[in-house]
Amino acid sequence: MPEPSPTLKRRGRLFRAGAAFFVLLALAGYLVVQYVTGGTGKPGCKVVSGKADQEAYEFTPEQAVNAATIAAVGTGRGMPERAVAIALATSIQESGLRNIRHGDRDSLGLFQQRPSQGWGTKKQILDPTYAAGIFYEHLTKVKGYTKLPLTVAAQRVQRSGFPEAYAKHEPDAVLLAAALTGNSPATLTCQGRVDATTTQAAGPDAVRAALVRDFGRDALQPAGAEVSAGSKPTPSPTVSTQAGSRTVTLPVPVGKGVAKGRSVRQRGWQLAHWAVANSSALHIERVSYGGREWTAGNTDSQWRTTGAQGTSGAEKDADAVRIVTGQ
Template identity: 35%
Template sequence: MTRTGGGALTLSEDDRGPGARRIGRLVALLLVVALGVGGWVGVRRAIDSFTPAQCEVRASGQSFTWAPDQASNTAVITAIAIRRGLPPRAATIAIATAIQESKVRNITYGDRDSVGLFQQRPSQGWGTVEQIMNPEYSSNAFYDALIKVPDWQNADIAHAAQEVQRSADGTAYAQHEGKARVTASVLAGYSPAGIGCRLEAPTTAGSASAVADLISQDHGLTARVEGDTVVLDAQTSEQAWAVGAWGVARAIDTGVVRVSVGDQQWSRSRSSSALTWHSADSTGLSTRVVIALR
């Protein structure tokens, strides 16, 4: 053994046996790994903090992103189609139209007196400005016109949209078909667990009764309020996933923090983990939807 200048005992390399040297190397390796993992966690947290809030829809091997307010508006558009008994194609046409007209944002301006998601004009009989600025009203107005288009179910999306909108360039709607189709499939419940949203925590607590009222308004379904949760026992798997996807898409407006459909759960977070659903304790019913506000 040798001593330091201060008199403390130290082990020289020659004093340590093979076992001690192996342990030392292992400790060093573990420290490097720990620092690497910690560094990666830090990097991921930094990425999450700088990545804007967003939603993602996925179906048939395709994925598309939406800003949270856009996702919420597509949820309303799709829910109204479902409530009216229209097929997902109707929602696809409506979403493609809204992308072209307003980027699916409920704007208060446009060409001449056009306003809202579909840029409907009060002077052309679409309703008052106040009515058109209500997404449920404007969606219903769009579908009222769409179902009057001959053979709209089989027509090209651009043709069907143009027959409703009568815009300057009716071919422009076609470019949005892919994104609209995937979004409608997810929000209509045909692509389970196909939507996630990375969001900040709510600044104020949401209201379970307000969410139940919105489900009634958009989907025409009656959900029950149990404390800070809203529970809906759907009639079909598609209906359950439609309401579950709606709950995620509208979380930016409602303050929803968790949505469960059967044994799958989405949890609100700024992390990229909030873009997907995860296994959760099963309710025992694959068609039960539980939307939590706390």
């Protein structure tokens, strides 16, 4: 067999070099898109255990937003942390914490609820706040649900064809519930890179609207707060311009202003974690509370102590969650 000519060899090398160049170019473009969008298909958020067991769960910014909504709706209804864990495990199993528009037969949304089975209209079910609310409404009818195995409680609401499927998601749901109800401080972080694919509005007004959507108007206008003779009234939420950024100062209510017996600390950390979970969608750059601060774009995205930590200023820092947006 005749040996290829030098010209053909050169062409072959040039072809392989060109192909390799285009592969590298495509890879670089993919990485740039992932960086700019926050890697919407990849884990960009993480929750860790507040205990010494070092358990952790990684999830996407989209999942973080939906999980935060589920937790906010639950605590707003006075549901315990266990109820929130049941709801989160159910949604992880049914939709992967995504608000999907399809499913088995006419199943839709975070919990794959069916309009034909009386769960609501298609529009209602595709509203995460409504979907979470109707799930909790059915859960409260399950007698002794807090003492039942998670998969049993979830199945009595869902009537799934796979009744044991929820159990495998319990460890992740428990971690999420502890953070998103505020019971496990400084345990939820996100990369916080802006999601360029979202059509959701950003900036302080968008933060306010999202808070009302998930928590109700009390999140912005704490009602019934107790004011003793020597205390100052709880301030109203404000928006101020600082160094080109926009800051939403969100007072944490005290006394009767704390929702259904929850502590100030729990409420504050729930709001702080909620803001981090929504950071990609709402272009949130920084969140601070209780002497800790989270900043978008950090390589490790950790909550770091501030100057207020361990000082008298820490008490002042506990009266409000401060959310800095990029718009």
